[in-house]
Amino acid sequence: MEVCRIVTCILLSFLVSTGTSAETAHAEINYDITVRIDPVARTIEGRSVITATTSEELTLMLGRRFETTHARVDAAPLGPSASTGGMRAWRIAGSQHMPRRIVVHWRGEFSALDTSLDHPQTLGRDIPASSDDGTFLPDSSGWYPYIAGKLASYRLNIELPRGQRGIVPGRLVEESESDEGYRARFEFLSPTGGIDFMAGPYKVETTAMRGVSGKSIQLRTYFHPQIADLAPAYLNSVKGYIELYESWIGEYPFTEFSVVSSPTPTGFGMPTLTYLGIEVLRLPFIRSTSLGHEVLHNWWGNGVYPDYARGNWSEGLTTFMADYAYKERESPDAAREMRRGWLRDFAALAPGQDAPLTTFTSRTHGASQIVGYNKAAMTFLMLRDLLGRESFDRALHAFWREHRFRIASWADLQRAFQAVSRQDLYMFFDQWLTRAGAPVVRIAEAGRTKSDSGYRVTVILEQNAPIYRLRVPVAIRTEGGEELHMLDLESDHQTFTVDMRVRPLEVTLDPDLRLFRRLMPDEAPPILRQIMVDRTTTTVLLPERGEARSAAETLAGKLQNRDLKLVSATDALPPVPALVIGLQEQVDGWLAQHKLPRRPDIVQGKGSAQAWTVSRPDGGMLAVVSARDAASLKALTRPLPHYGRQSYVVFDGAKAISRGAWPTRVQAIKLE
Numbered sequence: 001m002e003v004c005r006i007v008t009c010i011l012l013s014f015l016v017s018t019g020t021s022a023e024t025a026h027a028e029i030n031y032d033i034t035v036r037i038d039p040v041a042r043t044i045e046g047r048s049v050i051t052a053t054t055s056e057e058l059t060l061m062l063g064r065r066f067e068t069t070h071a072r073v074d075a076a077p078l079g080p081s082a083s084t085g086g087m088r089a090w091r092i093a094g095s096q097h098m099p100r101r102i103v104v105h106w107r108g109e110f111s112a113l114d115t116s117l118d119h120p121q122t123l124g125r126d127i128p129a130s131s132d133d134g135t136f137l138p139d140s141s142g143w144y145p146y147i148a149g150k151l152a153s154y155r156l157n158i159e160l161p162r163g164q165r166g167i168v169p170g171r172l173v174e175e176s177e178s179d180e181g182y183r184a185r186f187e188f189l190s191p192t193g194g195i196d197f198m199a200g201p202y203k204v205e206t207t208a209m210r211g212v213s214g215k216s217i218q219l220r221t222y223f224h225p226q227i228a229d230l231a232p233a234y235l236n237s238v239k240g241y242i243e244l245y246e247s248w249i250g251e252y253p254f255t256e257f258s259v260v261s262s263p264t265p266t267g268f269g270m271p272t273l274t275y276l277g278i279e280v281l282r283l284p285f286i287r288s289t290s291l292g293h294e295v296l297h298n299w300w301g302n303g304v305y306p307d308y309a310r311g312n313w314s315e316g317l318t319t320f321m322a323d324y325a326y327k328e329r330e331s332p333d334a335a336r337e338m339r340r341g342w343l344r345d346f347a348a349l350a351p352g353q354d355a356p357l358t359t360f361t362s363r364t365h366g367a368s369q370i371v372g373y374n375k376a377a378m379t380f381l382m383l384r385d386l387l388g389r390e391s392f393d394r395a396l397h398a399f400w401r402e403h404r405f406r407i408a409s410w411a412d413l414q415r416a417f418q419a420v421s422r423q424d425l426y427m428f429f430d431q432w433l434t435r436a437g438a439p440v441v442r443i444a445e446a447g448r449t450k451s452d453s454g455y456r457v458t459v460i461l462e463q464n465a466p467i468y469r470l471r472v473p474v475a476i477r478t479e480g481g482e483e484l485h486m487l488d489l490e491s492d493h494q495t496f497t498v499d500m501r502v503r504p505l506e507v508t509l510d511p512d513l514r515l516f517r518r519l520m521p522d523e524a525p526p527i528l529r530q531i532m533v534d535r536t537t538t539t540v541l542l543p544e545r546g547e548a549r550s551a552a553e554t555l556a557g558k559l560q561n562r563d564l565k566l567v568s569a570t571d572a573l574p575p576v577p578a579l580v581i582g583l584q585e586q587v588d589g590w591l592a593q594h595k596l597p598r599r600p601d602i603v604q605g606k607g608s609a610q611a612w613t614v615s616r617p618d619g620g621m622l623a624v625v626s627a628r629d630a631a632s633l634k635a636l637t638r639p640l641p642h643y644g645r646q647s648y649v650v651f652d653g654a655k656a657i658s659r660g661a662w663p664t665r666v667q668a669i670k671l672e
Helices: 006-017 022-028 119-123 225-248 278-282 290-296 314-330 332-347 366-387 389-403 410-421 426-434 529-533 546-560 584-593 630-634
Strands: 029-038 043-052 058-063 066-073 082-084 087-092 100-109 129-131 134-137 152-160 165-167 171-178 181-192 197-200 203-210 216-223 256-262 267-270 273-277 441-451 454-463 470-478 481-489 493-500 504-509 538-541 578-583 609-615 621-627 648-652 655-660 668-670
Touching (some): 029 197, 058 100, 203 225, 225 256, 256 278, 273 278, 314 332, 314 366, 366 389, 529 621, 546 578, 546 630, 578 584, 578 630, 621 630
Parallel strands (some): 029 152
Antiparallel strands (some): 043 100, 129 134, 152 181, 470 481, 470 504, 609 648, 648 655
16 A cells, blocks of 8 residues: 655766665765644744755755755755746755755645545545544655755654644654643654655554564554554564564564554655554454555665666565465465466457566556566565575575665566575576566367377477576476476477376366466457556446436546546447446447347346456457446445446445456367
């Protein structure tokens, strides 16, 4: 659920381009900030003392909604500002006088907190907002004055009304509450790219643990009163994740970790904390999935910084070592199902929708997540399969030791894995990182013949251009069981022979789905995500007017998150993915009119609404959404976009009561 803080990405890219290390940036810039915030009045008053120990020209930034009441650089006035987007910028000339001291007093107002926003809308906003129920000031909003293009350490004093609690990434040094209000002081002495601020009427629970080196680590929950009872379970889970990753990677890099609740459906990861929506935190599976992902980001992303200019590796590695690792611990079948989901998601992308991993910075839409999270995670899986678990883990230990609180690239990861494994991994990293798309591999032919020792199986594999070097898993089923063979495919058409003692019966390509590739049509049944991510999707809205029409249009917009390409209900569908939304009788009539398969038996007559996918005779894909009435259609607006990996879903109101994916068919040839 973590998203890249955009200003941080820009800062890190700048530092890489100028050859500046994170440790050097920490020594050059320091903020000492005091802010007084009134969440109900939505106001802020602040004072910042910025100490700079660099002689170069600097640029001071502040959000345009805020005004400075006093600003000086050493003994001189700050001077006029220039506007750039939603920010104001001041040029500060270079100077040999050290250290330089920039003092800024500022004030301003926030927007009202909008709790009606959904998850994607919340993630995409960089607006400082507050209410008595919560305050969120994203770093990208420019809520405090900062130096552009520089990592910095900071100390921050918070003043809030009584009953409110505030938090920023870093170590809580001290706090107090009196009739005059709440006070807290935080410090972040490691280099970082920005400061996100959160506040609310929190009940705070605290516990402590000892890290692997004996260091005390403070664990806290900042929860709204209505979920305060969840605190003990969350604290216990965080402790378990820190213990897991300290043993797997190395020492936890900070002195605390906090789980902070938000009144909006938020999902952010930051150094030393995660900020999650109240309703998200209530979900029973979050502690065993997303929470561990956010804890792990304190190593990958917030402990070692990605070189965003050359690709964000941290999301893929975190997905592999968190989300996927938990499935492996659950069962082999659960892990295989996650791999199948990754490959089906990728198959849902239209040609040209994906991009090389070296261009991925952060999740902006479904296609970028499929590449930056899923493809990257499976790349790490294939690398572990190639090197072995022991070498893979030792390389991660070495990478962490060398790059802690520094910027690192995919190339740095490659060097770490090469040094430990003593293998040349150039081709592996080059083909999986710099190419868009994925290999298309098929069994062209397979046969068996008698041999002196028993039987000889001949397998001909083909792949489309561009040519990849692949270790292709091929299973051969015999009368005595199944044998797995790794075939090194290095050309577009290659013949392999395997000698066997027992009579072979069938050859199957990659039965365990461990090779990242574009699935063949029979291997990738249609799922709802195809109409969500394919920008060629056309939409048919069957209700012509009234509340049902409005609900259908809103739902289509939520599913596609882009301008709709509408097609009349009477027109033939173009040969691209299509989405049809309507009431039950309208949907049944439309399917009959266009000679398309009727609603599947598995959803027939169930719930108040259903969604399912169909493979059309013309090769296109169709997603159908059918509801009993306008209210049932409207109830799908929030939940349905979360079921993209399903081929069908049945809802009772807003609750999914049945879901699933159509069966897949592996590539297999029976041996005659």
